[in-house]
Amino acid sequence: MDYHDPGFGSEGERELQKRYGTEKRANSFYDRQMIDYLNPRMQEYIREQELLFIATSDAKGECDSSFRAGIPGFVRILNEKQLAYPEYRGNGVLASLGNISENPHIGLMFLDFFKATIGLHINGKASIVENEEFLQSDNTPQEIRDDIATEDGKKPERWVMVEVEEAYIHCSKHIPLLTKQDKKIAWGTDDMKLKGGNFFGVASKVNSRKESGDGPT
Template sequence: MTSRNSPLSRRPPAAPTEVTAPVEPHDQPGSEGEHALQCAYGTADRAGKFYAEQVRDRLLPAMAAFVRRMEMVFVATSDSRGECDASLRSGPPGFLAVLDDRTLAYPEYRGNGVHASLGNISENAHVGLLMLDFEHDRIGLHVNGTARIVDAEPFHAAQPDVPRDPAPGRQPDRWVVVDVEEAYVHCRKHIPQMQRVPLRRAWGTDDPARKGGDYFGAKDNP
């Protein structure tokens, strides 16, 4: 098996295909790279309007309500060298806890034991969260911030208002607490419309078949 971080698993970074414009000092959100490309591609005015009207440093009341009804969140992390990982966390509505307008938390349930996301967070606290409503409003919410890992018992001792999940298979081992730095809308234009279907979930199982097993045939292809 090739390690995720071995030289064989990494491609050298691609060379830039365009010369980017110089970036003037700014007090707007976003990276130097995105501001450089806004200048190069002529979108700085449009981006500036979006920053001014949509990007906030906290969860607005409508955002907090949106978070509380979500059943999934996509989590983006990277290690200290910038090697990235994207993963999914899910649970019943309310599994994402809004602690206040600048803090939210999500539970870490029993998984495959790899701890890719948590390992990255232990090296690099920056995280990006994306929540999408595929069913009703077809809209999304980005939350970027810094994260810390808290074991379940200390978390509940500090946050007694966060209910404990009654389902035995959904008892979290720990929580990831995210300090919100940016929150902004994700355009609905390309979000597909989906319809809910009844599904029984094997929460907490270690049965390989019910977890998906070797779905992609990796075991026989070293």
Template sequence: MTPRNPALARRPSTAPTEVTAPVDAPERPGSDGEHALQCAYGTEDRAEKFYSEQVRNRLLPAMVAFVRRMEMVFVATSDAGGECDASLRSGPPGFLTVLDDRTLAYPEYRGNGVHASLGNISENAHVGLLMLDFEQDRIGLHVNGSARIVEAERFHAEFPDVPRDPARGRQAERWVVVSVEEAYVHCRKHIPQMQRVPLRRDWGTDDPARKGGDYFGARDTP
């Protein structure tokens, strides 16, 4: 395993080096970097149309319904130094809990003990969530916001209406509560169509073979 090395320089950006954001740009969604590149690449009008028509600071009713039927979410985090991680969280429909139109939460089940995503959140609360419907409507939903880690007992005391999952292996050890700052659609153009097949999930197992084991041959590779 090669440890992270802060001394290694970040790969140089391929973006134009003389790009600057508009001086008197009005307050709007997105980062200074994306605004600057919109100017550099001539996409300001398309971007502004998307911001005004699609980006919202809360979950709209159709978004709430979408979240509640999802069985997985991709979670993007980074630590205080900007080192990134992307991970998958999954569960039965409803495992993603909408607490209100500006707050959602997902459970943290027993895992490999590394806590990569939670470790990043403990240093840097910013998170990006991506939910994709591969089967029915072929559409996605982005949710960006800030997260906090809440231990299970405290979570249920704070949100007593959220039921506890009785299934073995799906008892949450803690929850990640996300305050929504941006919510917007992900284009269906390149989302593949998939079909569900019957699957038995081994919730809660520590059997390496049933968890995927050493699939990539890392154990015996220095």
């Protein structure tokens, strides 16, 4: 079969497609489902979402996955090639931002569990944008300015802006349809109980090891 270069995917993908005989199927997906911008339907979809999964890696390729959430539409569309999501107050580790500071490549995954049971992949390059930078730019949407002006726990500490390189569907067949229940969100809290406390029992184990002299020094 002739080599097909659709402009998407990695060398590793194509090598395995050839090895496992999935080239025809993959090329059809590249050609029919993958684009390098956010079309109007994708933008509409993002404005309805309140969940986002992100994947980053550092300069050595060590990976980290994480989760972001907010009110529906908390991820802001700047234009068809750019979006931005807020970084709210967290545990202070800054794992994702640390990776982005070394390696801009990022993968985003939106999953709609509550209506369409459809996912949207976005791959691209990320950069860290401070609130002040957005406020000083004439091109910043009013909705981002309003977010920054928020005085409660939903005030972003900063933003991650993503330049879109790939955008494509995640099919519905294995995405469960879930029912949302009421939950009061304690935005920006440092209260350990509200954050889940010691759910996995790690803190008590670490303290026990330190007391016994077996823990790291």
